[in-house]
Amino acid sequence: MRGLPHKKLTTHAECCYSGYAVAKGLMRRVNQILRFAQNDRERGFSGEKSGGLEMLKEAEKIWMDGQFVNWKDARVHVLTHTLHYGVGAFEGIRCYKAGDGSAIFRLDDHVERLFTSAHIMSIEIPYTRDEIKEAIKETVRINRLDACYIRPIVYVGYGSMGLYVEDNPINVAIAAWTWGSYLGDEGLKKGIRVKISSFTRHHVNISMTRAKVPGYYVNSILAKKEVKAAGYDEAVLLDPDGYVAEGSGENIFIVRKGIMKTTPLTSILAGITRESIIHLAREMGMTVVEERFTRDDLYIADEAFLTGTAAELTPIREVDNRVIGTGKPGPVTQRLQDAFFNIVQGREKRYKDWLTYL
Numbered sequence: 216m217r218g219l220p221h222k223k224l225t226t227h228a229e230c231c232y233s234g235y236a237v238a239k240g241l242m243r244r245v246n247q248i249l250r251f252a253q254n255d256r257e258r259g260f261s262g263e264k265s266g267g268l269e270m271l272k273e274a275e276k277i278w279m280d281g282q283f284v285n286w287k288d289a290r291v292h293v294l295t296h297t298l299h300y301g302v303g304a305f306e307g308i309r310c311y312k313a314g315d316g317s318a319i320f321r322l323d324d325h326v327e328r329l330f331t332s333a334h335i336m337s338i339e340i341p342y343t344r345d346e347i348k349e350a351i352k353e354t355v356r357i358n359r360l361d362a363c364y365i366r367p368i369v370y371v372g373y374g375s376m377g378l379y380v381e382d383n384p385i386n387v388a389i390a391a392w393t394w395g396s397y398l399g400d401e402g403l404k405k406g407i408r409v410k411i412s413s414f415t416r417h418h419v420n421i422s423m424t425r426a427k428v429p430g431y432y433v434n435s436i437l438a439k440k441e442v443k444a445a446g447y448d449e450a451v452l453l454d455p456d457g458y459v460a461e462g463s464g465e466n467i468f469i470v471r472k473g474i475m476k477t478t479p480l481t482s483i484l485a486g487i488t489r490e491s492i493i494h495l496a497r498e499m500g501m502t503v504v505e506e507r508f509t510r511d512d513l514y515i516a517d518e519a520f521l522t523g524t525a526a527e528l529t530p531i532r533e534v535d536n537r538v539i540g541t542g543k544p545g546p547v548t549q550r551l552q553d554a555f556f557n558i559v560q561g562r563e564k565r566y567k568d569w570l571t572y573l
C-alpha cells in the first residue's frame with residue numbers, strides 16, 4: 216500500500232490491527248476536518264478574511280461603568296489617562312456555542328486575573344468580582360451573541376494628567392464581538408510560520424508579567440510588526456537571558472521525545488489556556504515540564520504550538536525557516552487541540568466546571 220509504513224505484517228492479527236489503525240487514523244482526520252468547520256460555525260465565523268485582520272464586527276451594546284451604551288457611543292475623552300501612559304488591566308475571554316447553549320470558558324479565572332492585574336498596578340476596581348462576572352454575561356446576552364470574544368478593560372479615566380495621579384476615576388468597560396481564529400483558520404489547521412523577534416520580552420523587574428496591562432503590548436506590537444513585515448505569521452520573543460519566552464500574544468509549548476515543555480512563569484503572562492493545556496496533557500499521561508528552553512531547542516522540537524484565548528491552540532510548522540517535525544501538526548498537538556475544542560464546545564462533561572453557561 217503506497218504511503219503507508221513498509222513494515223512486513225506476518226500474522227492475521229497484525230494485518231487486522233494495521234487495517235484498524237489506518238482506519239482509525241483516517242477517521243480521526245475526517246473528524247478533525249468536520250470539527251474545524253464546526254468550530255468556525257460555533258465561533259460565529261463566516262469565513263471572512265482571517266488572521267486577525269478582518270474588520271471588527273460591531274455588536275449593539277457595550278457595558279460602560281454599569282450601563283449599556285450603544286456601540287458607537289462607547290467613547291472616552293482624549294485625555295483619558297490610560298490612553299497616554301498605558302496603565303490599566305484587561306482580559307480576553309471567549310464564549311463558545313456549547314451544545315444547546317453558549318458558555319464562557321473559564322470565566323472565574325479570567326475575572327480573577329483581571330483583579331490580580333489591577334492589584335499589581337495598584338488600581339482598585341470599583342466593582343466586585345461577581346458584579347463583573349454578571350456584567351460580562353449580560354454583555355453577551357444583550358448583544359444576542361452565541362459565540363464571541365469578550366474584552367473587559369479597567370482604565371484610569373479623565374482627571375489629572377502626569378504620571379502620578381490620585382483622584383482620576385477608575386473606569387470599566389466590557390465589549391463583546393464575533394471573532395474568528397486569531398492566527399487564521401489555515402493556521403489553526405495546518406500550523407503557522409513564526410520568527411524569533413529581535414525585541415526582548417519583559418524583564419521580571421521591569422514589567423510585572425503576572426499582570427495583563429495595556430502598555431505591555433507595545434513590546435508585543437513591535438515584535439509582531441517586525442515579523443509580519445518579514446512575511447511570517449507570528450513573533451516568538453526571547454527573555455532577557457536569551458531563552459524562549461512566548462509569542463506576542465500567546466504562550467508556547469514544545470514536544471520532544473515524548474516530553475512536553477513550556478516556559479516557566481517568569482517573563483510571560485500566566486495564560487489560562489496554557490494552564491488548561493498543561494492539565495489536559497498531564498491527564499493524558501504526558502510528562503509536562505515548566506522549564507526554560509533555548510531557541511535551538513525550539514528548532515529541533517518534534518512539535519511546537521502556541522496557546523491563548525485568541526489563538527486557541529495553534530500549531531507551529533516553521534521557526535526561522537526551519538521546519539518543525541514533519542511540517543504538519545503532530546499527534547500530540549492534534550490530540551490536545553481536539554480535546555480543547557471538545558471541552559470549550561461542551562462535549563466533554565468532565566470539564567463542565569470550566570464553562571459558565573449563559
Ligand SMILES: Cc1ncc(COP(=O)(O)O)c(C=O)c1O
Nearest residue numbers: 464465466484486487488523524
Ligand atoms: C502575552 C500573552 N501571553 C499569553 C497569552 C495567553 O493567555 P490566555 O491563555 O490566558 O489567553 C496572552 C493572551 O492573553 C498574551 O497576551
